[in-house]
Amino acid sequence: MPKITLIYPKWPKIPEQTEFHLPPHGPVCMAAAFPAEYDICFIDENVDPIDFNGDTDLVAISMMLTCQIPRGLEIAKNYRNKGIKVIAGGIAVMLHADEVAAQMDAIFLGEVEGGRLVEVLKDWQKKQLKPCYDFLHDFPPIGSVGPARRDILNRERYVYRGVQMVDLVHASRGCRFNCFPCATAYLGGRIFRPRPIDRVVEEIAGIDNNRLFLVDNSLAQDRQWVLELFKSLKPLKKKWISHPILDEEDVVAKAAEAGCWYVYQAVFDTSDVIRNRVKRLKDHGIGVEAAVLLGPDNQDGDYIKRLVDFLLEIDVDMAEFSILTPFPHTPVTVQYEKEGRILHKDWSRYTTAEVCFKPQKMTPDKLQEMYHYAWETFYKDTSQSLRMARLFHAVVKKEIADNTYKASPRLAERRRDWQLGQRVG
Ligand code: B12
Ligand code: SF4
The missing domain is CATH 3.40.50 (Rossmann fold)
Incomplete structure (x- = not known):
């Protein structure tokens, strides 16, 4: 062999x-x-x-x-x-x-x-x-995408504080949009390729984990298909995280019914569009983790301060700040190459935690300082681990409500030890 x-x-x-x-x-x-x-x-x-x-x-x-x-x-x-x-x-x-x-x-x-x-x-x-x-x-024909080989993973390594992390699955490939910092259009040729829903359902049903992450680029690409997907997912009672979902009342409602637990939502400005989008998700009991890009040409230090205040005001559950990074084959890199604004190509530093280009309205040092400011300020009063614990608490409540809650092996073990201790004591 x-x-x-x-x-x-x-x-x-x-x-x-x-x-x-x-x-x-x-x-x-x-x-x-x-x-x-x-x-x-x-x-x-x-x-x-x-x-x-x-x-x-x-x-x-x-x-x-x-x-x-x-x-x-x-x-x-x-x-x-x-x-x-x-x-x-x-x-x-x-x-x-x-x-x-x-x-x-x-x-x-x-x-x-x-x-x-x-x-x-x-x-x-x-x-x-x-x-x-x-x-x-x-x-390749999208129907040839079979269930992933999750059996090769060393699952014990993906446990955090006794909680098994989510399993990843995708229901579609490609993305028809072409956002400026993103390489997906290059990778996927701007063609949205949904997998046959029955195959997705079969794969998901076979995953021995109630908590999933649908890593599809975006669930906002085909209204009819997402509605069908949510309808088919509902009976499985899985709880899942995803990238953005089409911001329409009935779609968000169906996502929540289908087990949507929280969404990574790009927050790029302080507009009512974002405020209402976040509100809609939260009104349906869906948590929001804001994905916030720092450093586009319209931002300066004050803009970033306002953005952080806004996130606190609209009460997103978590926020992840990343520095705009000129990854190859993205629209923004084509522009910055032309303008001579790329500082270096030391790929080990292309982590999104370090400034690798010249911003328009700030110095690179100022942007770096604002990146630290954003993380510190957002998590100052309520720490990241507490906010994360709250998101997990929310999913446990949903699971208890529909009888799908399973204590992760380590927690179950600890609970058994504790009960034994009580009896012995
Ligand atoms: C899912 C995803 C994530 C998940 C990660 C999931 C995981 N653990 O794998 C999450 C949300 C956590 C994530 C995070 C980030 N991500 Co991301 N993510 C993606 C996304 C949307 C899909 C990737 C995916 O799983 N595709 C599905 C799989 C099946 O496809 P695949 O990996 O291409 O594999 C196929 C082939 O390539 C091939 N293949 C794979 N390996 C091999 C090996 C061999 C030998 C062979 C022959 C073939 C082969 O076989 C597979 C089946 O056909 C892509 C965008 C995209 N469309 O690609 C961005 C993407 C990869 N992410 C990106 C970025 C920037 C990030 C972040 C840095 C963002 C941030 N600031 O937080 C973080 C980094 C994580 C960190 N530092 O902690 C960038 C990468 C840019 C770059 N050049 O580095 C992408 C391209 C999006 C973009 N903005 O352009 N991401
Ligand atoms: S950022 Fe999201 S929506 Fe925009 S092109 Fe990339 S994957 Fe598509």
């Missing part, structure tokens, strides 16, 4: 974020495309160390973020020095294709379903790996 080591390289976690890890999604989807006779050992280096002396026939490196690239290249070098072939794929490889290709035996651009990975493996078996398998924008 050929042994594959699939590695997700470590990345520098944003220091301000709560110290927990979500299970990686790209690798588990990719792993599902391997034929059954392959033995896959998965290492998420964010939670487990790599044993470079482990027995392996082929190394596959999966990278989602630009800031994973330097570590991914280091890992590849290490294995290639031992004569082991290394192939790389994932979003960051698509965005940094030439640079990565130069240091791998092969790169894969695009999505692996539809038999594409099988072809690559055949070439490898024949010792005829090509340097590049380019399927970017040549999408």
Whole structure:
């Protein structure tokens, strides 16, 4: 049985974020495309160390973020020095294709379903790996996307304070929008590709976790499809987080009924549109985590102060601040390249916690200072862990109400110990 080591390289976690890890999604989807006779050992280096002396026939490196690239290249070098072939794929490889290709035996651009990975493996078996398998924008039939291989995850690592983290799943690929800081239009070719709903439901029903994260780029792309999706999800009684949902009263109501627990909502200004959107979600019992980008050309220090005050005023549950970062193949990078505003291309610093470009209305130092100001001010009176605990409390209440609450194994263990202690005492 050929042994594959699939590695997700470590990345520098944003220091301000709560110290927990979500299970990686790209690798588990990719792993599902391997034929059954392959033995896959998965290492998420964010939670487990790599044993470079482990027995392996082929190394596959999966990278989602630009800031994973330097570590991914280091890992590849290490294995290639031992004569082991290394192939790389994932979003960051698509965005940094030439640079990565130069240091791998092969790169894969695009999505692996539809038999594409099988072809690559055949070439490898024949010792005829090509340097590049380019399927970017040549999408496999969306129906060929099967259930992800979550069994390869070391699940114990994705537990935070005794609580099992969410499992990730996607019901669609692509995004028809083209927002200025985002590479998704390049990756997905602006084509919204929903998966057949029955296959999504089948996959979700098979996940042994009541709490999920629907990582679809946006649930605001096709009204009819999202309504159908929510209707089909409702009987499963799962609780889920998602990126933005179409901001219409009936859609939000159906999302809540289908188990929507909280939403990552981009907050880019202090308008009534945002205020009302947040209110609508909260009125339906859906929590809101504001995703706030700092540094676009319309912002200065005072603008950021107003934005933070606004977030507190509209009472979002959590906020995640990131510094606008000129990632390759985004509209904003094309503009900043032209204007000579990119400060450096040290990818390990492209974490969104560091300023890598010249803002228009502030110095880079001022923007960096305002980033710290935003995190500190928002969480000054109510800490991040308390706010997160509240979100979890909300989901537990919903689960108790519909009889789906399951104490996570560690909490159940602690409760048993405590009850035993009471009896003995
Ligand atoms: C889901 C998601 C997340 C999730 C992470 C989920 C997880 N743990 O995996 C969350 C919400 C946590 C997240 C966070 C962030 N994200 Co994000 N995220 C995405 C999103 C929307 C989808 C990714 C995904 O899962 N796609 C579905 C999977 C199945 O596709 P895939 O990974 O491409 O895998 C397929 C192929 O690539 C291939 N493949 C994958 N690996 C390999 C390996 C080999 C060897 C081969 C052959 C093939 C292969 O097979 C798979 C199946 O076909 C993308 C946008 C997008 N559309 O891509 C942004 C995206 C990846 N995120 C981005 C960013 C910026 C971030 C944040 C930094 C934002 C922030 N400031 O907080 C954070 C970083 C996290 C951190 N530092 O803590 C950027 C990346 C920019 C960059 N160049 O670095 C993207 C591209 C969006 C954008 N703004 O442009 N994100
Ligand atoms: S930011 Fe969201 S809505 Fe905009 S292009 Fe990217 S994925 Fe689509």
